[in-house]
Amino acid sequence: MRNYTRMMAAGLMVLAIATTGCKKDEEEPTPTPTPTPTPALYTRLGGDVAITAVTDQFIQNVLADPTIADNFAATGADPFRFALFRERLIDQLCDATGGPYTYTGANMYDAHDGMNITEAEFGALVNALVASLNQFEVPTTEQNELLAILGPMQEDIVGH
Amino acid sequence: MKAIIKRSLKVLGVVTLGLFLTAFIYANWEAPTSGRKAPVVDFLQYDASTIGDSAQVKRVQATLSDMDGVRGSTYNGISNLLVVSYGVEDIDRSVIESTIKYSHDIVLQEKTFEQSGPKCPIDMAMISRVKRILCVRD
Numbered sequence: 001m002r003n004y005t006r007m008m009a010a011g012l013m014v015l016a017i018a019t020t021g022c023k024k025d026e027e028e029p030t031p032t033p034t035p036t037p038t039p040a041l042y043t044r045l046g047g048d049v050a051i052t053a054v055t056d057q058f059i060q061n062v063l064a065d066p067t068i069a070d071n072f073a074a075t076g077a078d079p080f081r082f083a084l085f086r087e088r089l090i091d092q093l094c095d096a097t098g099g100p101y102t103y104t105g106a107n108m109y110d111a112h113d114g115m116n117i118t119e120a121e122f123g124a125l126v127n128a129l130v131a132s133l134n135q136f137e138v139p140t141t142e143q144n145e146l147l148a149i150l151g152p153m154q155e156d157i158v159g160h
Numbered sequence: 161m162k163a164i165i166k167r168s169l170k171v172l173g174v175v176t177l178g179l180f181l182t183a184f185i186y187a188n189w190e191a192p193t194s195g196r197k198a199p200v201v202d203f204l205q206y207d208a209s210t211i212g213d214s215a216q217v218k219r220v221q222a223t224l225s226d227m228d229g230v231r232g233s234t235y236n237g238i239s240n241l242l243v244v245s246y247g248v249e250d251i252d253r254s255v256i257e258s259t260i261k262y263s264h265d266i267v268l269q270e271k272t273f274e275q276s277g278p279k280c281p282i283d284m285a286m287i288s289r290v291k292r293i294l295c296v297r298d
Contacts (some may be wrong), residue, residue: 050197056231056245063205066239076273080284082203087195094194101193104297 006033039147040098045138048094054132061128068124071115090148096149108156115160122158190297200248201231204256205271208235208242212266217242223263230256241271 038044045051063076064070075081088105095103105111126147133143213216217235224233224244229251246256257268269284290296 015281048194048197050193051194053231057234060232060234060243060245063203064239064241064243065238066236066241069205069239069241073273076203076205078279078284080288083200083285083288086201087193087198089200090195091193099194101191104193107166151176 042094042097044057044142045097047097051093052090054136054150055093057132057135058129059086061131065124068121108153112157113160117158119158122154183296188296190295194294197212201245202248204244206242206269207269208240210269220260220264227259
């Protein structure tokens with residue numbers, strides 16, 4: 001009788017463990033794969049080195065473009081100003097794309113105040129940037145993302 | 161006695177100057193940004209009409225692209241400009257021009273930017289270089 005009771009108790013325990021185990025398995029939610037966060041545009045573009053290369057190509061395109069080259073005459077005539085302009089442009093692109101640096105130069109409105117830049121000139125500037133991005137085979141997604149970041153600057157740059 | 165005072169004043173002056181410089185750098189130091197860390201690149205604008213037709217310009221561009229230190233070149237047929245970028249620490253511009261002369265028998269003519277208005281008499285480039293070395297913020 002005692003053996004029978006023991007056997008019953010052991011059986012019940014096994015059953016309890018088994019059912020608890022099963023229940024636990026059932027209750028455990030299937031792990032949903034967490035989406036890996038997309039790296040910042042800065043990283044996807046290739047960081048400092050790639051952004052510097054794109055900027056240099058952009059400046060090169062701008063200087064060759066008759067529509068906008070004259071706007072840079074005063075800057076180009078002064079090597080110090082030109083070096084600072086390039087430096088700031090790289091910083092601004094790095095900052096805008098989520099890089100580790102903060103752009104500390106003048107805001108776009110003040111920087112272009114009195115230059116009377118037209119929409120056509122702004123368009124030529126965008127084309128120069130796109131040509132530069134294409135030259136470095138930057139994918140369309142990243143190009144559009146960058147243009148979407150820089151696009152709103154138009155109202156601060158054009159027409160004053 | 162006079163000599164001791166003189167020496168003490170000298171030491172005090174040096175210490176004060178040292179402390180001032182330390183405080184100045186400490187207060188104005190900032191980590192160099194991407195733009196500051198980037199190697200110095202210069203851009204040259206050449207009048208492409210003196211080079212020849214577009215095929216000849218392409219040949220010149222091919223030579224330029226083979227040169228160490230030349231970052232790139234852009235030719236615009238409308239403005240007839242050939243813009244060349246090069247690393248200042250990697251190559252001298254005279255080497256670029258002499259190579260083109262030697263390879264293609266072409267004398268590149270630079271189109272310089274013309275600045276109207278007064279020019280700053282202070283050598284800002286030198287100040288910029290010092291600021292760059294000391295990592296002083298703008």
